[in-house]
Amino acid sequence: MSVRVRFAPSPTGFLHIGGARTALFNWLYARHTGGRLILRIEDTDAARNTQEAVDVILKGLRWLGLSWDEGPLTADATGPCKGERGPYYQSQRSEVYQRRVEALLSRNLAYEHEGAVKFRMLREAIVIPDLIVGDVRRELTDREAQDPDFVIIRSDGQPVFHFVNVVDDLEMDVTHVIRGEDHLSNTAKHIALFRAFGVHPPKYAHIPLILNADGTKMSKRDIGASLTTYLDEGYAPEAVVNYLCLLGWSPKDNREIIPIAEIIERFDLPQVLRHNARFDMTKLEWMNGEYLRALGDDRFHELCVHTLAKAGIDTNQFPLDYVKAAIDTCKGKLKTFSELPGYAGFYFSEVGDYERAAAEKDFTVENRHRLIKLRDALDKLGDFGAASLETCLKGAAAELGVKAGALVHPTRLACTGTSSGPSLYHLMQVLGRDRVLQRLDRAIATIPN
Template structure:
């Protein structure tokens, strides 16, 4: 049989970034081996599960580009699915569980105790062959020595995770279980359950956890833990995919910028790193910036315009060619598109925010005569383009006996309201001679010159 893997999240809230990485590694493994990636919804916790949470899972996987080969297709209708191994919601598989529980009872491997059903666990150590961790020996704890048997059906009649997980993997023909290493301690129970059903256990691969920068366990409340952080429009899905690939897996050539199709061609479970990975938001932001640099112009412009609109920047009066020129000046600057409204507003309005600190440092009495002379020279330029403007500054500063920065700083602050931003000479060309000189005069008037 070809490789069959599954991602089986519980729909109890936002999808954790660790869950997204688990889905990604399963998807990559399936694609690498030409197998199937199955989505299964573990919704047995009826008090906490919601259709909205299922939809969040659907949306996150699709945003990442991780389409499943089999599984549910509707958050509100558990019976709607693609594939022939369903149902894919555990809440719809109760009859399957009932039949398998009876099978264990008939074999004498399960028994009732205090209204619950318990499984007869082996007293011997269990060897867990793991494709990442190697062979792991699981011995009984001191508490388990007294009673190693464990509950598989609670007294309220609800089958527990260990049982339904194994039954579903068995019924669906799962060949490889790829999941977080926090499940490694459960795997001895799962192996014994597979054997109790007369089945060969799948191969296991327990991937390292994602930790906070300080080494603590990453909870759903921690910064960057929820996939919603990235889906709000400030990150590109390919950048998030790129970063998740590097959290626990590394290409042999140490390359950092990865495309998912290239990773799928190279990905295999033995390559997964053993140590836990620490989440680095700065690294993700850098990767996002690198992917923005190579995004198609139409896509980059559309994303920027969306964020400008969200930030209340009105670009309706701008010509398409003006918009394109403006946005391209930021391609090398942005790491997150959330920066767009604040940093690009000066292109579209004269009523832009002036940074008081920047103004105090650059627009002072000493700058007044320099700005006045600069205006005169800019007005005389035969051609008002970036090259001509740049060629003016160095000789003019030398003539005035100042460093080039003494001209650049007041120019940038007067034109943009900030001391940082895109290439000064290019933004001056885009704004045009009339607007540049007008804003410089306004700044000069503010200096009392």
């Protein structure tokens, strides 16, 4: 029987980075084995489920490139889907649950209790075979020893998670349940339920959790917990995926940047680590920088324009050649696109306040006349290309008897307002003579005589 795995998120309004990795590991396993990935929306809690919340999940998965073989195509619970085992929204599967409850009730494996329905849980330890953790013998907790039965249908008629999760995995012929380790203890309940339905449970693979940098549980509000953050901050999805793969799984050959096709080929469940991993944003940023550097020019340009637009910089107001040239000077320099507006904003708007520390250091009385000399030399310069500009600046510095840096730093500050940025000569070439002279004039005017 071929592999069938599923990612079954609850639409809470955001996609947790840990959930994204669970989806990723399911996807990797499906692709590795040639099996199928099912996306099932666990929207039994009608009160807080909205189409917008489902959209967040769909968008996140699509952004990461995690395609599913069965499941919804839109956030509309009654909308189109692919696959034969639908509906894939639990809110649309009431009859299925109803049928299954009655089956348990009729065989006295469940019973009514104050309007709810409770399942008769096994009163003994249950062994959970797990592909990652190994066999786990789950004893009853003291509370469970008193009353191990648990509610499967609430008194308002709504089925609860443990029940619908098992029923759907059964109905959808799920062969492997790959999920977070936070479900490990509860798996005993699920196994008991499968047995009550007279079938063998699927194989289980509980993956370790992702913790905050300080080792505490990563919850909704923690920095970096939401996948949307990475989408908004202009990360390359390939980088996020690559980084996530390396949290709990290793190629074991000391490599970090690995093409996804190769990961698919090499990924397998037994090699997944057993211990939790802390999320290291710094390493993700490094990895993202690696991917940005390797990006093709067209894609880089496209993503830059997108990022600038979100920052309120409309590049359409400038000639395409100018925008392209400006963006080219940023290639290979960024770790994330969110740095771009601050890094290259000067191309598209006037320089505002000069970076204070740099101004104090570079806009000095003795630099004033040097800038004036450079300004005049630039005014007379024939070719305003980068190579020519470099010769010009160095020539001016030589005539003044100073190192190039004495001109470079104040000139950069005058042109960009900051002490760091793209290559000075290239940036000046892109800005063009008029803008450069105008910015130098303005800077010179601010320096005390």
